[in-house]
Amino acid sequence: MDLILVNLIDGLVTGLLLFMLSAGLTLIFSMMGVLNFAHASFYMLGAYFAYQISLALGFWMGLLIAPLIVGVLGAGVERYGLRRVHQYGHVPELIFTFGLALLIEELVQFIWGKNQMPYDVPDILNFTAFAISGNSIPAYKIFMIFISVGIFIGLLLILTRTRVGMIIQAALSYPRTVEALGHNVPLIFMGVFGVGTALAGVAGVIAGPVLGTFPGMAFVLGSIVFVTIVIGGLGSLWGALVASLLIGWITTFAKSYNVEMETILNTIGLSTPENLDENIFRDFWALTSPQIADIIPYILMVLILIFRPQGLFGKRDS
Amino acid sequence: MSDPYQDTKGAEPKKQITTRQVPASERMGAGSFIMTIAPWVVASAILMFLPVVFTNNSALTIMNQMSITIIFALAYNMLLGQGGMLSFGHAVYAGVGGFACMHIMNMSDFFASFPLPLLPIFGGLFGMGLAMIVGAFSTRSAGTVFAMISLGVGELIAACSVIIVAFFGGEEGVSGNRTYAQPFFGVEFLQQIEVYYLTAAWVIISAVLMYLWSRTPVGRMANAVRDNPERAEFLGYSARWVRFYSFVASGFFAGVSGALFAINYEILTEENLNTTSSGIILLVTFLGGVGFFFGPIIGAVAFTLLQTVLSLQTELWAFYAGVLFVATVMFFPGGLAGLIMMHVPAFKLGKARLLIVPYLKTFVPGLIGVFGLAALVEMTFHVRHSAQGDNDITVYWTTFDTHSALPWILFGAMALIGLGLVRATAGSLREAWNSANTAGGAA
Numbered sequence: 192m193d194l195i196l197v198n199l200i201d202g203l204v205t206g207l208l209l210f211m212l213s214a215g216l217t218l219i220f221s222m223m224g225v226l227n228f229a230h231a232s233f234y235m236l237g238a239y240f241a242y243q244i245s246l247a248l249g250f251w252m253g254l255l256i257a258p259l260i261v262g263v264l265g266a267g268v269e270r271y272g273l274r275r276v277h278q279y280g281h282v283p284e285l286i287f288t289f290g291l292a293l294l295i296e297e298l299v300q301f302i303w304g305k306n307q308m309p310y311d312v313p314d315i316l317n318f319t320a321f322a323i324s325g326n327s328i329p330a331y332k333i334f335m336i337f338i339s340v341g342i343f344i345g346l347l348l349i350l351t352r353t354r355v356g357m358i359i360q361a362a363l364s365y366p367r368t369v370e371a372l373g374h375n376v377p378l379i380f381m382g383v384f385g386v387g388t389a390l391a392g393v394a395g396v397i398a399g400p401v402l403g404t405f406p407g408m409a410f411v412l413g414s415i416v417f418v419t420i421v422i423g424g425l426g427s428l429w430g431a432l433v434a435s436l437l438i439g440w441i442t443t444f445a446k447s448y449n450v451e452m453e454t455i456l457n458t459i460g461l462s463t464p465e466n467l468d469e470n471i472f473r474d475f476w477a478l479t480s481p482q483i484a485d486i487i488p489y490i491l492m493v494l495i496l497i498f499r500p501q502g503l504f505g506k507r508d509s
Numbered sequence: 510m511s512d513p514y515q516d517t518k519g520a521e522p523k524k525q526i527t528t529r530q531v532p533a534s535e536r537m538g539a540g541s542f543i544m545t546i547a548p549w550v551v552a553s554a555i556l557m558f559l560p561v562v563f564t565n566n567s568a569l570t571i572m573n574q575m576s577i578t579i580i581f582a583l584a585y586n587m588l589l590g591q592g593g594m595l596s597f598g599h600a601v602y603a604g605v606g607g608f609a610c611m612h613i614m615n616m617s618d619f620f621a622s623f624p625l626p627l628l629p630i631f632g633g634l635f636g637m638g639l640a641m642i643v644g645a646f647s648t649r650s651a652g653t654v655f656a657m658i659s660l661g662v663g664e665l666i667a668a669c670s671v672i673i674v675a676f677f678g679g680e681e682g683v684s685g686n687r688t689y690a691q692p693f694f695g696v697e698f699l700q701q702i703e704v705y706y707l708t709a710a711w712v713i714i715s716a717v718l719m720y721l722w723s724r725t726p727v728g729r730m731a732n733a734v735r736d737n738p739e740r741a742e743f744l745g746y747s748a749r750w751v752r753f754y755s756f757v758a759s760g761f762f763a764g765v766s767g768a769l770f771a772i773n774y775e776i777l778t779e780e781n782l783n784t785t786s787s788g789i790i791l792l793v794t795f796l797g798g799v800g801f802f803f804g805p806i807i808g809a810v811a812f813t814l815l816q817t818v819l820s821l822q823t824e825l826w827a828f829y830a831g832v833l834f835v836a837t838v839m840f841f842p843g844g845l846a847g848l849i850m851m852h853v854p855a856f857k858l859g860k861a862r863l864l865i866v867p868y869l870k871t872f873v874p875g876l877i878g879v880f881g882l883a884a885l886v887e888m889t890f891h892v893r894h895s896a897q898g899d900n901d902i903t904v905y906w907t908t909f910d911t912h913s914a915l916p917w918i919l920f921g922a923m924a925l926i927g928l929g930l931v932r933a934t935a936g937s938l939r940e941a942w943n944s945a946n947t948a949g950g951a952a
Contacts, residue, residue, distance in 0.1 A: 226653060272839060279842040282595050285656065286795055287838040289788065294831035301828055301886075304894055414664055414784065421657045474673045486668040493661045497646045500654050 193324040198443050204332050206439025207339035208398050212412065213419040213431040214346060215390035221363050221426035222383050223273070225281060228288040231416055232295035233388040235409040237261045237395025239299060242310035242404055250313035258392035265388025269381045292409065300406045307405040335397055342393065343432065350428070359383060418492045424505025433503060438488045445484035452478035548803075549717060556709040560702055569701045573773045575813040576712040577766050582794045582805030583719050584762035589791070590799035591723060592755040593735030594648070595656045598663020599763060600786035605639050605666070606632035606764025607771040607781055608677060614685030614771070625690035625698055629711050629768040636764020640757045648752035651735070663787055670779040682778030685771070698772075708769050715762055720802060722758055731755045792834050798844025807845045825890060829883070860945040867941040871934045878927020880905070884920040 216230045240260050241253035248256075268291065276287045311317075312331045320330040350356040362369045362379045370376045395408075402408065419438055423430030453463055453476050463476065495502060559572060581603055588594045610632045614620055647658040670677035677683070687698050696703050722728045730751045733741045738748040771777055780786060789812075797808020812830075819826040841848055855861040884904045888911045891902045900912045909916045 275839055282593070283838055283842050285595060286791065287835065289791065290831065290835040290838055293788070294835050297828040297831045301825065301890060302893070414660055417657060417660060425653065474675050478672060482672055486665055489661045489665045489668070493658060493665065496654055496658050496661070500649070
């Protein structure tokens with residue numbers, strides 16, 4: 192029971208972190224109709240910038256400044272890159288962001304090298320908040336939960352309750368009408384892209400100390416973010432939240448309980464072959480859930496795309 | 510024998526530019542046997558004679574790598590360029606084909622009576638089989654859903670390579686020995702040059718087959734489905750099945766390239782399947798130009814050279830490749846092939862030579878500027894990452910101290926002057942370009 196609680200908290204942290212990335216990506220997707228492949232790269236930039244700033248000004252200034260820089264960079268990418276490529280169509284746009292992701296990874300290696308950066312949890316949060324039957328929960332995890340939930344509520348309020356949010360939402364669906372009403376739609380797009388990447392930056396700042404700040408960090412999360420928003424339904428903020436939490440919990444539970452494929456297959460009525468060592472399916476029978484924890488989301492995604500291509504909460508078809 | 514139509518059309522109809530609508534087929538030289546066959550004959554001749562020029566083994570390895578990439582990139586372009594399907598996991602079809610061939614190589618009894626040159630067919634069949642399974646559900650639409658499924662399947666199979674050790678060999682991969690095959694007309698494929706000719710033969714075969722495929726009704730309909738699936742449906746074609754056939758054919762040729770990889774390197778690992786390889790083939794294809802059949806060939810040659818030659822010169826080759834790729838997407842979405850084809854109108858008008866001098870005036874300083882920039886980049890990297898006290902760097906065959914000011918000033922000036930001259934001459938180049946592409950006027 193206690194272990195379940197610990198896993199619930201761990202999964203919540205993973206899920207909310209994933210949500211912060213996918214929220215920005217969802218915003219950008221619903222705006223431009225293009226999946227930003229470089230999104231996780233902005234997350235990585237957030238972590239690296241925050242590390243560099245924290246050396247001079249401390250963690251909290253990093254949390255404040257790094258996302259701003261990332262957001263401005265993102266807006267610049269939209270203004271001088273994506274907007275230019277847009278005229279060639281959607282596929283080149285997708286390829287552009289893909290190339291950008293490669294380039295950012297190379298740039299980060301160029302500036303900071305290939306090793307992991309010593310970017311640590313700030314001292315003020317470096318203690319055990321509480322313990323559940325011997326499993327200690329660090330305060331930093333609680334901090335991560337609060338930040339993520341705060342961002343989700345803030346985003347939801349801005350989008351649904353304010354005038355700015357109204358204009359953004361209208362610009363997503365009816366850009367021409369909004370433009371006719373006197374709003375600068377390209378500027379709105381640029382702003383939303385900036386905010387989306389800044390969100391990724393925030394995720395990077397707070398994930399950097401726990402998940403490690405190294406040049407491969409974007410690659411690790413890069414495709415799982417897509418999986419999240421595809422499962423949740425492209426363009427749906429609630430879908431992104433549900434899918435992030437789902438993935439967070441599934442992977443955490445799969446990793447902490449060692450369920451063997453043999454047990455599952457035996458339960459559903461299949462008997463273990465007699466000489467397993469010579470069977471060509473021996474690897475399949477020997478599978479354990481921690482082994483496949485990281486690919487469960489991909490299986491889930493492929494299944495969802497087959498049976499419900501618009502995702503769990505999606506309204507539009509691709 | 511005189512042409513009966515000659516007189517009715519007037520004298521020398523080919524040499525003057527008229528307003529007569531020339532059918533596309535005639536413009537392309539369709540129906541002319543020589544026009545169709547010539548590129549292939551030339552390509553085969555080049556492939557035959559390349560080893561005479563470049564004799565050492567490392568050059569042969571580079572050329573083998575090039576050939577394998579060419580087949581893979583052509584197969585990829587069958588999806589992306591002709592069918593409009595953006596795949597982020599195409600390496601798995603090549604990889605699975607290659608792994609299957611590796612296992613055939615390791616079945617000693619069967620392999621001993623098997624001629625090696627036929628192995629790529631098996632690789633292709635395995636790639637095709639996987640493509641049929643995946644294609645059954647992924648080809649319903651070409652857009653984002655297809656891209657995402659390809660990514661998911663790619664990640665899944667790449668992850669399987671660590672889990673399903675019996676087939677993928679886990680971390681260390683699967684290795685085999687090609688020489689255990691039955692000798693093929695006395696050739697045992699002990700030497701690199703023999704493998705080269707095997708690969709070269711398969712490049713020509715696959716390229717011809719893929720070209721012919723693009724001329725079949727399915728290949729043509731793939732273009733129609735790419736451009737407007739709804740209209741293609743109205744014409745009575747199932748967009749889904751057309752995509753499926755393209756996907757399966759592409760899987761076949763990807764499998765062929767995987768098999769050739771297995772023959773050439775005699776080892777396959779997770780690297781042959783993962784998303785990085787899938788990304789690289791996208792890069793290669795796009796760099797070459799997706800709108801043209803021969804684009805991926807140029808892309809594969811250019812990229813392999815970049816990878817092998819440049820990576821010997823600098824650690825930062827991937828960085829330059831990234832810059833090149835992003836610049837291509839932003840400024841030349843047609844890729845290298847697009848750049849070449851841009852010049853066809855000027856050649857047809859007989860004004861291409863007008864461009865030579867403006868080109869030299871702009872591109873020579875441009876090249877100097879780029880070299881200056883690259884040197885600055887190399888020096889910055891060296892200053893940041895070299896060991897303490899190691900101040901010397903060798904750029905462009907000269908060795909100097911990165912901590913002294915002179916080289917910085919020198920290369921900075923090189924970059925500034927070079928790029929400045931590009932800016933200054935760009936206007937006249939544009940004028941020359943416009944006049945070269947306009948009919949009439951002084952040629």
